[in-house]
Amino acid sequence: MMDKIKEKIQNNSRETRQELRGRILTYCAIGLILIVVISIFLFVALKGIATFTQDKASLKTFFTGTNWNPGILGSDGKPLVGALPMIAGSFGVTILAAIIATPFAIGTALYMTEIAGKKGRNVLQSVIELLVGIPSVVYGFIGLTVVVPFVRDHFGGSGYGILAGSFILFVMILPTVTSMTVDALKAVPKHYKSASLALGATQWQTIYKVLLKAAIPGILTAIIFGMARAFGEALAVQMVIGNASLLPTSLLTPASTLTSVLTMGIGNTVMGTTANNALWSLALILLLMSLIFNILVRWIVKKGRM
Amino acid sequence: MNTKLQNKIAITIIKAIAIMVVIILAFLIGRILLQGLPHISWHFLTSPSRAFTAGGGIGPQLFNSLYLLLLTLIISFPISLGAGIYLSEYAPKNGITTVIRMAIEVLSSLPSVVVGLFGFLLFVVQFKLGYSILSGAIALTFFNLPLLTRNIEESINSVSNLQREAGLALGMSKWRTVNKIILPEALPGIVTGIVLSAGRVFGEAAALIYTAGQSATNVNFSNWNPFSSTSPLNLMRPAETLAVHIWKINSEGIMPDATAVSAGASAVLIIAVLVFNLMARFLGNYLYKKMTSAETK
Numbered sequence A: 001m002m003d004k005i006k007e008k009i010q011n012n013s014r015e016t017r018q019e020l021r022g023r024i025l026t027y028c029a030i031g032l033i034l035i036v037v038i039s040i041f042l043f044v045a046l047k048g049i050a051t052f053t054q055d056k057a058s059l060k061t062f063f064t065g066t067n068w069n070p071g072i073l074g075s076d077g078k079p080l081v082g083a084l085p086m087i088a089g090s091f092g093v094t095i096l097a098a099i100i101a102t103p104f105a106i107g108t109a110l111y112m113t114e115i116a117g118k119k120g121r122n123v124l125q126s127v128i129e130l131l132v133g134i135p136s137v138v139y140g141f142i143g144l145t146v147v148v149p150f151v152r153d154h155f156g157g158s159g160y161g162i163l164a165g166s167f168i169l170f171v172m173i174l175p176t177v178t179s180m181t182v183d184a185l186k187a188v189p190k191h192y193k194s195a196s197l198a199l200g201a202t203q204w205q206t207i208y209k210v211l212l213k214a215a216i217p218g219i220l221t222a223i224i225f226g227m228a229r230a231f232g233e234a235l236a237v238q239m240v241i242g243n244a245s246l247l248p249t250s251l252l253t254p255a256s257t258l259t260s261v262l263t264m265g266i267g268n269t270v271m272g273t274t275a276n277n278a279l280w281s282l283a284l285i286l287l288l289m290s291l292i293f294n295i296l297v298r299w300i301v302k303k304g305r306m
Numbered sequence B: 001m002n003t004k005l006q007n008k009i010a011i012t013i014i015k016a017i018a019i020m021v022v023i024i025l026a027f028l029i030g031r032i033l034l035q036g037l038p039h040i041s042w043h044f045l046t047s048p049s050r051a052f053t054a055g056g057g058i059g060p061q062l063f064n065s066l067y068l069l070l071l072t073l074i075i076s077f078p079i080s081l082g083a084g085i086y087l088s089e090y091a092p093k094n095g096i097t098t099v100i101r102m103a104i105e106v107l108s109s110l111p112s113v114v115v116g117l118f119g120f121l122l123f124v125v126q127f128k129l130g131y132s133i134l135s136g137a138i139a140l141t142f143f144n145l146p147l148l149t150r151n152i153e154e155s156i157n158s159v160s161n162l163q164r165e166a167g168l169a170l171g172m173s174k175w176r177t178v179n180k181i182i183l184p185e186a187l188p189g190i191v192t193g194i195v196l197s198a199g200r201v202f203g204e205a206a207a208l209i210y211t212a213g214q215s216a217t218n219v220n221f222s223n224w225n226p227f228s229s230t231s232p233l234n235l236m237r238p239a240e241t242l243a244v245h246i247w248k249i250n251s252e253g254i255m256p257d258a259t260a261v262s263a264g265a266s267a268v269l270i271i272a273v274l275v276f277n278l279m280a281r282f283l284g285n286y287l288y289k290k291m292t293s294a295e296t297k
Helices: A002-010 A014-053 A059-064 A084-115 A118-133 A136-154 A162-186 A190-198 A203-214 A216-232 A235-241 A258-268 A274-305 B002-039 B042-046 B059-090 B095-109 B112-126 B133-157 B161-169 B174-203 B242-252 B258-291
Strands: A068-073 A079-081
Touching: A014 A059, A014 A274, A014 B059, A014 B095, A014 B112, A014 B133, A014 B174, A059 A079, A059 A084, A068 A274, A079 A274, A084 A118, A084 A162, A084 A203, A084 A216, A084 A235, A084 A258, A084 A274, A084 B002, A118 A162, A118 B002, A118 B174, A118 B258, A136 A162, A136 A235, A136 B002, A136 B174, A136 B242, A136 B258, A162 A216, A162 A235, A162 B002, A190 A203, A203 A216, A203 B002, A216 A274, A216 B095, A216 B112, A235 A258, A235 B242, A258 A274, A258 B112, A274 B095, A274 B112, B002 B258, B042 B059, B059 B095, B059 B133, B059 B174, B059 B242, B095 B133, B112 B133, B133 B174, B161 B174, B174 B242, B174 B258, B242 B258
Parallel strands: none
Antiparallel strands: A068 A079
């Protein structure tokens, strides 16, 4: 009899055992996610580096060369892996899309936070949620049937190219940038605005000189998030960019991006060959750029707090 | 006078921009639905696709999309739930937690094509699963995990601390408090998050091209044995989804009625996303009313 009580006191209770089990379950879940992230980086990095270690391609050609033909050796005996056209294409569409999207996003966000009543705000909130929800292939299809003919008729060229890609990306990143800008504007303390209005500033002066200034770190973060999304977007861009690995000379000539070459190429190359490894190097750049965008955001947030 | 005029102009411009954004959306949705709805019929939704002749449907693709969505949610929900509970309840405030949060953030901002390629490398090539529904579902899980985890964490965080204290004061373990008290209250938010993520998964294509594959094999819809290779439930068969189908017929273009089929398929995708959106709102509100005393007040 005594032993039973002793046992009960000395051993863990049911609650404690349950707690332990639960704890272990959550640790496993979070551990799994960590493993996934680490292995993504590890695998893609190992594959991506092989172009330079195994196939002896030079880093300099990779970033500055314009001849992308990784299956063939150049005159110096090294594979032709000039990725500059793709890198330029990716940055081109990303930056152009961000330039078009920023005024729209800031305008819409200002309307939602400063001008609209409750009804207008709700309408725009739903609009943004719906825009986020439209799948990227649908954007690509709209791009093919609407944007490309539009660009061809009004700007010239074949219609395929960086301009068409930027138009599509602009709509795709608009909701992200807008909703984050709204958050940034909402985070500005109310008394800033009151003080400005009390000094006799007009609504626009208050927006321009106080609100936007105070919200700059948040708005920059929003733009960078949008750019990160644009940089990584694959199918919608691939469908309208024209897919020619030439260094883009104008916004209207067919070009290619890192993602478009990847989506087209991986299926057509054999694992382990130079041509395939070179594609993994492009994937590695995508991965690193996404990391850089992340670090940039963190840096801005930190700066903004100071 | 001058500043007042300036003010007026600026406000008008802001209003014009907001109206333009609404017009863009209205144009997009209107265009897709107007172009696509005439093509949608029972025949279109159920018959198999044809590669070289007109008149094909999207039956297998539609089924594959739904099946993949279901599998993805089955795999990703328990993991995200565990991770969300960890982050909101158990995570200590230290460097390791910061690293974990950063990792999740990085994962959520990775381009989906990179996630797909990783899935291709690890599951299709290394584990020799081939282009299969299973590889696709796992790749989509990676894509879905960070967002669902964050959503679950936020939903759990929004539950008042009083509830936790009440649970602990009753002598319940933390785990039981979370399971029996916190999760039910957080459920409406979690369900909304799941449905919204379902909308995203349903339309994703870049992560699937090289994991679930680009071909819809002949499936026999009267054979429901999951181990038979012609069964629609078979996990190891390649499965082209609706979104991948749209991409493929537009970039390869050998189908004579590619535009019509993609218009119809796009309309189906958009309608699905709209339904998911509405469902998220409705289910969230409904569950909130059902599970709390909100309606008695």
